[in-house]
Each structure stands twice: as C-alpha cells, then as structure tokens.
Amino acid sequence: MAARRSLFGQLMTAAPCVRLLQTTPRHLTAAGRRGVATSAGACAYADTRTKTQAPWPRCATRPRQHRRQFSTPSSSAPSSIPPFAFAFDIDGVLLHVSEPIPGAAAALQHLHRLNIPFILLTNGGGRYEADRVADLQRRLGLDLESLEGDKNNTDTHDADCVGPLPVLSTANFVQSHTPFQELLDNVGGLDAADAGDQEGGSSSRSSSIDGLRDQTILVTGSDAARIRTIAEQYGFQSVITPADILAAYPAIYPFDPLLKSVYAETARPLPKPLLLEGGKLASHASAKPFSPSDLDSSKYLRIAAAFVFNDPRDWALDIQILTDVLQARRGFLGTFDPASLSAKGSEGGTRLFFSNSDLLWATTYHLPRFGQGAFAAAVAGVWAQMASKEQPSLLSPEGGRSTLLGKPHAATYRFAERTLLRYRASLLEAHGGSKAGSDTKEAQAPLKTVYMIGDNPESDIAGANQFCSAHGTDWCSVLVETGVYDPALDKSSSDYLRHRPRAIVGDVAAAVRWALQREGWPADF
Numbered sequence: 001m002a003a004r005r006s007l008f009g010q011l012m013t014a015a016p017c018v019r020l021l022q023t024t025p026r027h028l029t030a031a032g033r034r035g036v037a038t039s040a041g042a043c044a045y046a047d048t049r050t051k052t053q054a055p056w057p058r059c060a061t062r063p064r065q066h067r068r069q070f071s072t073p074s075s076s077a078p079s080s081i082p083p084f085a086f087a088f089d090i091d092g093v094l095l096h097v098s099e100p101i102p103g104a105a106a107a108l109q110h111l112h113r114l115n116i117p118f119i120l121l122t123n124g125g126g127r128y129e130a131d132r133v134a135d136l137q138r139r140l141g142l143d144l145e146s147l148e149g150d151k152n153n154t155d156t157h158d159a160d161c162v163g164p165l166p167v168l169s170t171a172n173f174v175q176s177h178t179p180f181q182e183l184l185d186n187v188g189g190l191d192a193a194d195a196g197d198q199e200g201g202s203s204s205r206s207s208s209i210d211g212l213r214d215q216t217i218l219v220t221g222s223d224a225a226r227i228r229t230i231a232e233q234y235g236f237q238s239v240i241t242p243a244d245i246l247a248a249y250p251a252i253y254p255f256d257p258l259l260k261s262v263y264a265e266t267a268r269p270l271p272k273p274l275l276l277e278g279g280k281l282a283s284h285a286s287a288k289p290f291s292p293s294d295l296d297s298s299k300y301l302r303i304a305a306a307f308v309f310n311d312p313r314d315w316a317l318d319i320q321i322l323t324d325v326l327q328a329r330r331g332f333l334g335t336f337d338p339a340s341l342s343a344k345g346s347e348g349g350t351r352l353f354f355s356n357s358d359l360l361w362a363t364t365y366h367l368p369r370f371g372q373g374a375f376a377a378a379v380a381g382v383w384a385q386m387a388s389k390e391q392p393s394l395l396s397p398e399g400g401r402s403t404l405l406g407k408p409h410a411a412t413y414r415f416a417e418r419t420l421l422r423y424r425a426s427l428l429e430a431h432g433g434s435k436a437g438s439d440t441k442e443a444q445a446p447l448k449t450v451y452m453i454g455d456n457p458e459s460d461i462a463g464a465n466q467f468c469s470a471h472g473t474d475w476c477s478v479l480v481e482t483g484v485y486d487p488a489l490d491k492s493s494s495d496y497l498r499h500r501p502r503a504i505v506g507d508v509a510a511a512v513r514w515a516l517q518r519e520g521w522p523a524d525f
C-alpha cells in the first residue's frame, strides 16, 4: 500500500541520515548516548532548532517524575511500569510502498522487550484487522517464529520479557474504520460527550444507549462486498451495500450496464422493501403519498447509519444513494423529507461516518491521487447544491449529520487512547503481572506521555498537537523524514509546516531512540 499524504505533501523523501533537531537532553545517561551514537552512524547531530522553527517544548520542558537512569547499556526490561507509550503511523513510518523501512522492526521489537506499550495508528483500511496485522507481521518480519527466536536468545534479551503477546496484534492496531466497532452498542460512542474514556473499558453510559448492532447499516468502500464482510465480522447484524439497493431497485440509478457487469455478483436481497413515497416522476406501482404511520421499520427499510470504510470506486452511484439517504425521512430510503434541505435540516435522519478525510494519497503515479477525503468533499458539494445555502456544511460538526474519523480528528485519537490504555493494561498483566501485582500503585501509574510518530504533518502531527486527552496524557508529536514530509521544502519555506512537531528525526528508529532518551530508558537497539 502506498503512503497517504496531505495536500502539500507532494514528494516522497527517504532520508538515510538521522537529523535530530532538538538538542540532546542533558540528563541522558552514557548508555543512552551510546545507543544514539551507534544508531546515527556516520551522521552527526545537526541541532538546527531555531525560535521560529520549534515552539514545541511543551514536552521538552516537562518535568520527568518517572525517569530512570541506567549505568550500562542494556535491553533488559526495567522492573517498573513505563509512564509513556508510543503510537506509530504505518505508511511512511514503518513501511515505504509496502516495503519495511530499515530499523522499524527493530524499534518495535525493542519496545516489546521492554514492555513499553505501543499501538499502530493508520488512516489506511479496507481489510479486516486480523488480516492486515498478519500482513504487517510478515512484511516487518515480526511473525511468531522470530519472537520464539528472541525468546531463546537469553544472551541479549531478558527472556521473561517476551510473554504470550506478539509484537503486533489486533489489540494494538487501529486503522481508519476500527473505531466503527464502538458504535455496535452505543451509537454515540465516538462522540466526545459519550466516548468511554475510562481505562480498560467503554463508557459507563454505553450500556444504556442503543447501538447499531441490530439495525440496518449501509456500507461502501473500495470493495463493498469485502467491506460488508468486515462490518459483519465487527458484529453488525444487518449490513447492506449500494449493490443490494441497485439490484432491488435499478431505477434508483439509471445506468444499468454497471449493474450487470459489476454489482449483480455481490448483491444480496434487501432485508426489507423500500418505502416509496410518491412523486411526480415516480413510476413504481407502490409509490404513494406519505403518511407518518408508514414510517415503520418492521415493514420498510430504515438505514440507521451509513459508513464509508475506505475509498469508494463508483462515486456516482454512492453519491446518489447517500444523497437519497440524507434527504429521506428518518432514514427510510425512498422517502423525501423537505425539511432535510432547509436551513435547519431534519432531525432523526441517517448519520454518515467517513473513516478518513485524506484528500490525496501517494501511489506509483507521479502525482497524488484522490483519497476518501475527496469523495467526502464530493458528497458534501452535491449536498450543498441541493440544500439551503443557510444549512451548515455537511462535513462540519454544526451540520450534525456526519462524523469524520481518521487522523487528525479527535474522535480517532480518543479511540486510539482508549485502545492504548486497554493494551497497556493487558501488556502489564501478560508480561509483568507479578511485578505489577507487587506494586499496585506502580501498576496503576497514569500514562503521562504518548509519542506519536508520523510522517504526515497534516494528519499525524496535527492530530497529536490538537488532541486534548481526557486523562491529561501528553501526545508528543515526532515527525520522520521517510514519508510525505519534505525537509527541503521545510527549509525553503517558513509556511511549509502548518503543524510543527515537537521534534523532527530521520526515521522511526531515531524517533524511538529520541523518545527513550528523553524518558531515560535504554535506547540501544
């Protein structure tokens, strides 16, 4: 998979040289310094920090209450709980056009040996999480065989640090549509007011709020049939695709060649018929004038929510159907609610969820290609042409009809933090249960810092900088040069970076070393 990039990220730049832009912290131990010197190889530090470049030290100046000092370089896990963790983007950080970036696997394995929790946080999607994780394990060489090898290598590693948890699993993996699972039992699960921010579990309000598990949802994406399977694996019980609607009601989209050549093979029967509200052009025999008593979800199809999992292929069909959904009465596709187009808009209608808002992404073509963000903009643009000019944008929070996920949006960072906290708890139990159990306070130590390692300033860095953790956790942004960020453009234009990271380093290995040194933990890998 090629790396996604922002509007301004036009060129993929792979920098072989570590370039730390922050001064080496004075507290670093000899062990830490040796680790960096080894990692940097022939590249010397270039402290190019300036006042205009680096307004970051919210993290840098923060007092460290849990810092540890090590007298010798070691990969052994300290006997206490790290108050920090990591979140890694994938494309441009761990992989470059599906190939591993040097040092990425070693960095993850090093953290795993030290029981330092981390998650992968990507705007990619389109595959089931377990499948994507298995592919990543293979590409990065982090399969179980390699773990067993590490486990037996007691010369260099603390054997009891490698427990039953693999380096990567679905427990520490978040892709663009993973948060959709929060809506199974709580339709407001991704909203700030309803999000479950308690460590290790969802909101206490979740059980009292209806979810979407048993309601009909519409899904689309690059391969709607596969997307449907993913949604069903998540637990959604009634999942329909645009193909189902088109097959049942071909007149909804009068360009039939695609029905036979593309959609017929994947279409399933709709669970219920559409409620066809009358209209001047309605030709269906059952089209009739609207009656409020007709809004019966036991008789007619009601779409409770529509999900865009990844980049749709047939924009025209999908925009038509999503627009039909937006103007329907309370989600009853086939009806038309005049209020939906008014300045205020209608209430109780179908809500749209877009899994990421990347406008462009990098492929093997020499210029960036449209991403899901372009599709979302197209849907919103068509809707803006239909609705009152006074109505808020479909994609704005004020519009109240859509939710944007993926980095840099807060909903994704909230979900990521909850996932990280759950993973941290399971990691402590699996790898350090006895130690943690001997020191309850230590085991419950708050997570003070998450290092967000990314290559895209517009998503990874902006999201980390803007996110306000409900737990007071500091999300410290670290930008690498192996993806969409272009250091040459950054040097030539002071306007290049709208979202300034706390630090800029050459690659993911350097980023991990930088963070470990700041925390006073071993960085010798």
Ligand SMILES: [Mg+2]
Residues within 6 Å of the ligand: 003, 004, 089, 090, 091, 092, 093, 454, 455, 456, 483
């Ligand atoms: Mg990236």
